[in-house]
Structure formats: C-alpha cells, structure tokens
Amino acid sequence: MTIPAPEHEVALEEQIDQWRGYLRRRQAIQPVDVAELEDHLREQVAMLVDAGLTTDEAFLVAVKRMGDLDALSREFAREHSERLWKQLVVSPSDTGASQAAARTDAVVAFCLAAAAAVAVKVPALFGMDMDEDAGFYARNLSFFVLPLLTGYFVWKRHVNSSTVRWLALAFAAAAVFANVYPFDPDSSTEALTALHLPIALWLVVGIAYAGGRWSRVEGRMDFIRFSGELLIYYVLIALGGGVLTAFMVAMFESIGIDPEPFIESWLLPCGAAGAVVVAAWLVEAKQSVIENMAPVLTRLFTPLFAAVLVTFLGALLWTGTGVDFDRDLLITFNLLLVVVLGLLLYSLSARNPRSPRTAFDAMQVVLVVTALLADAVALWTIGGRITEFGFSPNRVAALGANVILLVNLAWSAVLYIRFLRGRGSVTALDRWQTDYLPVYAVWAAIVVVVFPPLFGYA
Amino acid sequence: MAASSTPVVLAILSEEDSYGYAILQRVRELSEGRMEWTDGMLYPVLHRLERLGHVEARWEVAESGRRRKYYAITPQGRAQLAEEREQWQAVDATLRIMWRALVLPVSAVRRAPVPMAQGA
Numbered sequence: 001m002t003i004p005a006p007e008h009e010v011a012l013e014e015q016i017d018q019w020r021g022y023l024r025r026r027q028a029i030q031p032v033d034v035a036e037l038e039d040h041l042r043e044q045v046a047m048l049v050d051a052g053l054t055t056d057e058a059f060l061v062a063v064k065r066m067g068d069l070d071a072l073s074r075e076f077a078r079e080h081s082e083r084l085w086k087q088l089v090v091s092p093s094d095t096g097a098s099q100a101a102a103r104t105d106a107v108v109a110f111c112l113a114a115a116a117a118v119a120v121k122v123p124a125l126f127g128m129d130m131d132e133d134a135g136f137y138a139r140n141l142s143f144f145v146l147p148l149l150t151g152y153f154v155w156k157r158h159v160n161s162s163t164v165r166w167l168a169l170a171f172a173a174a175a176v177f178a179n180v181y182p183f184d185p186d187s188s189t190e191a192l193t194a195l196h197l198p199i200a201l202w203l204v205v206g207i208a209y210a211g212g213r214w215s216r217v218e219g220r221m222d223f224i225r226f227s228g229e230l231l232i233y234y235v236l237i238a239l240g241g242g243v244l245t246a247f248m249v250a251m252f253e254s255i256g257i258d259p260e261p262f263i264e265s266w267l268l269p270c271g272a273a274g275a276v277v278v279a280a281w282l283v284e285a286k287q288s289v290i291e292n293m294a295p296v297l298t299r300l301f302t303p304l305f306a307a308v309l310v311t312f313l314g315a316l317l318w319t320g321t322g323v324d325f326d327r328d329l330l331i332t333f334n335l336l337l338v339v340v341l342g343l344l345l346y347s348l349s350a351r352n353p354r355s356p357r358t359a360f361d362a363m364q365v366v367l368v369v370t371a372l373l374a375d376a377v378a379l380w381t382i383g384g385r386i387t388e389f390g391f392s393p394n395r396v397a398a399l400g401a402n403v404i405l406l407v408n409l410a411w412s413a414v415l416y417i418r419f420l421r422g423r424g425s426v427t428a429l430d431r432w433q434t435d436y437l438p439v440y441a442v443w444a445a446i447v448v449v450v451f452p453p454l455f456g457y458a
Numbered sequence: 459m460a461a462s463s464t465p466v467v468l469a470i471l472s473e474e475d476s477y478g479y480a481i482l483q484r485v486r487e488l489s490e491g492r493m494e495w496t497d498g499m500l501y502p503v504l505h506r507l508e509r510l511g512h513v514e515a516r517w518e519v520a521e522s523g524r525r526r527k528y529y530a531i532t533p534q535g536r537a538q539l540a541e542e543r544e545q546w547q548a549v550d551a552t553l554r555i556m557w558r559a560l561v562l563p564v565s566a567v568r569r570a571p572v573p574m575a576q577g578a
Contacts, residue, residue: 037498039477039478039520039525039526065496066497067498068496071499072496072498075502076501079502353509354505424511427510427511
C-alpha cells in the first residue's frame with residue numbers, strides 16, 4: 001500500500017468537503033444520505049490509490065463514477081417523496097426566474113380569492129337573501145369556493161384539458177343535484193346535502209391538486225398532507241379574522257357607527273370564502289418554511305386520545321352500565337372516528353417509511369383498537385334499538401359514515417399490527433389509506449344524489 | 459435504474475449482509491464487468507427496497523473507523539427474490555426462444571437500425 005504524503009491528505013479532505021457541500025445543497029439528499037455516499041466515495045478513492053493513482057486522480061474518477069449530481073438528486077427525490085413534498089412548489093434555488101414565478105403565483109391566488117369573495121355576493125344580485133334563503137346558500141356553499149380552488153391547481157399544475165373537462169363536468173353535475181330537488185323547508189335531507197356535497201367535491205379538488213399524480217400513492221398522500229395543512233392555516237386565518245372583527249366593532253362603535261351589518265353581510269361571508277384560496281396558497285408557498293404542523297399536533301394528541309379511550313373502556317367495564325343512547329350518540333362516535341383517523345393519517349403522512357417500529361407506533365395501534373372497541377359498543381347499543389327509533393335520513397347517513405370509518409380503521413389496525421410484528425411495511429398502510437379516499441367521496445355523492453328522493457325530500 | 463436492479467441487489471444481499479460499495483463490486487465481479495451501474499444510483503434503489511421492507515439497514519463502524527450503512531435482506535425480501543426469480547426465468551425462457559427465431563434478422567438490424575417506439 002502506498003502511503004500518501006500528508007499534503008495530499010489535506011488536499012483530499014478539502015476536495016471531499018467541497019463535494020459534500022455540493023450534495024448538501026440538494027434538498028432531496030439529506031445529511032444521513034450524504035454520509036452514506038461519502039463513505040462510498042472514500043472507499044472508492046482508497047481502492048484507486050491502492051491501484052496506483054494519485055489522490056487527485058482517484059478523487060476525480062470516484063466523483064465521476066458516482067454519477068451526475070442532478071440526475072442523482074432527482075432519483076433521490078423520486079424515492080423520498082416525503083422530502084419532495086417540502087420542495088414541491090418552492091423552487092430549490094433563489095434565481096430571478098423563480099422569484100418572478102412566486103410573484104405570479106401570489107397574484108393569481110389573490111385574484112382567485114377575490115373572485116371567491118365576489119362569488120358569495122353574486123346570488124344577492126338575483127334577490128337571494130342570506131337569511132331568508134339560507135337553504136340555498138347552505139346547499140351551494142361549495143360552489144362559491146371549490147371551483148376557484150380547483151382552477152388555481154389546474155393553472156398551477158398544468159392539468160391536461162381532458163381532465164379539466166371531467167372536473168368541470170363533476171361540478172356541473174353537483175350543481176344540478178344540489179338545486180333540482182324540491183326539498184321541504186328545513187328538511188334534514190337538505191342539511192345532509194349541504195354537509196356531504198363539499199366532501200364529495202373535495203375529491204375533485206384533490207384530482208386537480210395531484211395534477212396527474214392522482215393514480216400514484218405519493219400523489220394522493222401529498223393531497224392528504226395538503227388538506228391537513230390547509231385546515232390548520234384556515235383556522236389560523238379565522239382566528240386572525242376574529243381579532244380583526246372584534247377591534248372593528250369596538251373602534252367603530254366608539255365613534256357611533258354600527259359596523260355589524262357590514263361585518264355580517266360582507267366581511268364574514270366574503271372573508272370566509274376568500275380565505276380558503278389564500279390558505280391553499282399559503283400551504284403551497286410556505287410548506288418549506290414552516291415544518292408540517294399536522295404531524296406535530298398528531299404527536300401531541302395521539303397519547304392523550306389513547307389515554308381517554310382506554311379510560312373510557314375501563315370505566316365502561318368497571319361500572320357495567322351500558323352506553324346511554326340518545327340522538328347524538330352516533331354523531332359523537334362518528335366524530336371520534338374521524339379524529340382517530342386524522343391522527344392516524346397525519347402520523348403516517350409524516351412518517352419516514354424506513355424508520356423502524358417505535359413505541360409511538362404501538363400507541364397508534366392502541367388508539368385505533370380502543371376507538372374500534374368503543375365504536376363497536378355504540379353500534380351494539382344502537383343496533384338493538386334502531387327498529388324502535390326508525391330509519392330517518394340522518395340516522396342512515398350517520399350509520400353509513402360510521403360503517404365506512406369502521407371498515408377503514410379495522411383494516412388499518414390489521415395492517416398496523418402486521419407491521420409491528422415485522423410482517424409488513426408501512427407502505428401497505430399508506431396504500432390502503434390513499435386507495436380509500438374515493439370511498440368517502442362516493443358515499444357523500446350517494447347521500448347527495450340518492451337520499452333526497454329516497455326519503456321524500458323530508 | 460433498470461428493473462433488474464431489484465433481483466440483483468436482493469440476490470447479492472441473500473449471500474450476506476453488505477454495503478453499497480461492496481454490492482457494486484460484487485455486481486461487477488459476478489457480471490464480469492458487463493453490468494455497469496452509475497455508483498450513486500444504487501442508493502435510491504437500496505432505499506426503495508428498505509421502504510418496501512425487503513431489506514433492513516443498520517449503521518456500523520467499519521474497520522476503517524468510518525460509520526458505514528449495512529443492508530440485510532428480510533424474510534419478505536427473500537420471498538420477493540423467489541418471486542422475481544420465477545418472473546425472470548420466464549422472461550429468460552421466452553427471450554431464448556425469440557432469439558433463436560431471430561438469428562438472421564439481428565445482423566440486418568445492425569446494418570440499418572430501426573428507431574424503437576419508447577416504452578414506459
């Protein structure tokens with residue numbers, strides 16, 4: 001073995017430092033991967049030096065063999081989509097072109113937000129009043145915002161024209177079903193339509209958001225991440241809006257002007273509509289600035305919810321009393337399952353599929369299994385008395401949603417337990433969750449389309 | 459990276475646990491230099507196999523004193539390897555028959571290369 005002179009060693013270290021610096025600038029290649037590649041490079045260099053090359057030559061050959069850095073970082077980005085999410089929109093470099101693109105993006109987003117705000121007031125031109133025609137507004141809530149949000153992503157992702165036609169068709173069909181049925185005044189089927197239509201149409205937004213990647217697990221998982229972050233940003237904006245409103249009321253009342261009519265009929269509805277598009281833009285633009293919030297909240301609340309559920313089941317067994325049945329029981333348990341599903345989804349979405357099993361994974365399984373048990377108790381109670389209460393549209397809708405959530409969580413529990421026992425991977429769980437997304441939309445569409453005629457528009 | 463990378467890497471790891479550089483050396487050795495991969499591209503392949511649960515990784519300190527990432531095949535990876543083996547044997551058997559039928563046209567194709575349609 002040739003022993004290189006010390007100055008060669010120093011030069012090699014400098015060169016490797018420089019090369020490491022180049023790699024670190026790639027967002028898709030993380031420090032742990034850089035360490036792995038560096039070990040490779042050093043071994044290659046050592047072998048070549050053994051074979052008689054100088055360190056300089058050896059370094060050049062080793063770097064060349066490693067391959068083109070752009071191609072390499074693309075390959076890493078493709079494999080590590082959870083890292084890609086952070087650089088999906090924000091350009092990796094701060095070139096003039098990318099800044100201009102960011103500006104255009106902001107302008108388009110704010111124009112669409114303004115359009116959503118205006119759209120809310122358009123029906124008023126045709127004599128629709130927000131109080132008197134509350135039913136009309138409730139049923140059509142989705143149409144003030146979601147088409148514009150979809151438009152934003154169609155523009156941004158360059159969605160192809162045949163997909164755009166299908167998306168437009170979905171909105172048109174939804175608008176027809178929301179408005180042709182002769183609902184009874186204050187009927188529960190109308191309320192169900194108002195509640196389920198946004199859920200069905202959220203899938204349409206998702207297809208535009210994924211922009212051609214919908215068929216891939218990563219594309220749908222990105223949409224799940226987006227939805228969670230959007231909700232958080234929306235709540236933050238709403239809180240800010242609340243503070244603004246409170247100041248407005250206090251200040252204008254002090255000079256004898258009552259701002260409440262303006263707030264009620266303009267600021268609140270227009271702001272609420274526009275804020276959805278603004279929140280979407282914020283998620284897109286800021287996702288690399290703020291680390292994802294939803295997974296952080298998940299970490300915090302998974303143990304707490306698991307503790308509550310375990311205690312609940314324990315108390316149920318200890319006292320031996322049944323669950324007290326009332327009308328809202330099923331709704332409560334539906335919401336519980338939604339929360340548990342959310343906790344599961346957002347811990348999955350941020351989970352590095354390669355990291356080994358941890359105590360947190362066991363906690364997730366405890367959470368899901370206890371939620372399933374609690375829900376089974378509730379279903380048991382209801383099942384015994386459903387004939388007594390009769391099949392009202394609300395009850396059937398709640399029961400259907402409960403079954404859909406139950407099936408999802410039950411199979412998730414099976415997959416998760418398999419993973420904990422070392423017989424499966426988290427990827428199977430990701431696939432199951434993302435494949436399940438259309439089920440919610442289809443169920444929501446059934447409630448919107450089939451329920452009103454089925455229950456006589458009552 | 460070619461579709462063949464999965465069975466090749468899994469087969470090498472089924473011999474013994476290994477790390478990136480050694481895996482590439484083994485590929486060169488076994489293929490007698492006929493398979494040349496760009497070194498860096500091996501790593502995304504290894505990470506994909508890790509994500510799918512076919513291999514497990516661990517960091518160890520090598521005799522050189524550097525930290526090194528070792529990969530080991532899992533039972534699931536062995537099952538995958540067996541499956542891939544069957545598939546590739548089927549492909550190989552089919553291609554052998556096709557090559558025999560194509561003995562003459564091959565030289566004709568060489569003289570006048572026909573652009574092939576891009577497959578996925």
